[in-house]
Amino acid sequence: MNLNNPRALLSNYPAIKSWLIFLVVVWLFSLIGLGWLVKLSLILLGLVLITPLALFLGLQWWLKRSLVQEECPVCSFELVGLNNRQLQCPSCGENLQVSDRHFHRLTPPGTIDVQAVEVSAQVVDD
Ligand SMILES: [Zn+2]
Numbered sequence: 723m724n725l726n727n728p729r730a731l732l733s734n735y736p737a738i739k740s741w742l743i744f745l746v747v748v749w750l751f752s753l754i755g756l757g758w759l760v761k762l763s764l765i766l767l768g769l770v771l772i773t774p775l776a777l778f779l780g781l782q783w784w785l786k787r788s789l790v791q792e793e794c795p796v797c798s799f800e801l802v803g804l805n806n807r808q809l810q811c812p813s814c815g816e817n818l819q820v821s822d823r824h825f826h827r828l829t830p831p832g833t834i835d836v837q838a839v840e841v842s843a844q845v846v847d848d
Pocket of ligand 1: 794798811813814815
């Protein structure tokens, strides 16, 4: 490869060639007073490149904030749900409410939750 020959350099690096063409076109446009067109197209190109990235980062941030992963309070099945939404446990079918990043049972008002505790019987001889 001969580095002194600009033609050989351009044919070996097509990316340099396209950037040079781009710069020449920008320079010509600004010479004939169409610099605003170049600026507008650069702004549009920037928006096209930045918008998907911003959307991706925003979606990632929203998912991190909204997704709750916890065990079902009834059957201890590992669940994933969105914060402040209702869902049904796929394992036991219980309706659950997600609030404050925790799963809660959806019960009608006045329902009292009790937990059964097994007590071993002891025979006391007198
Ligand atoms: Zn469950």
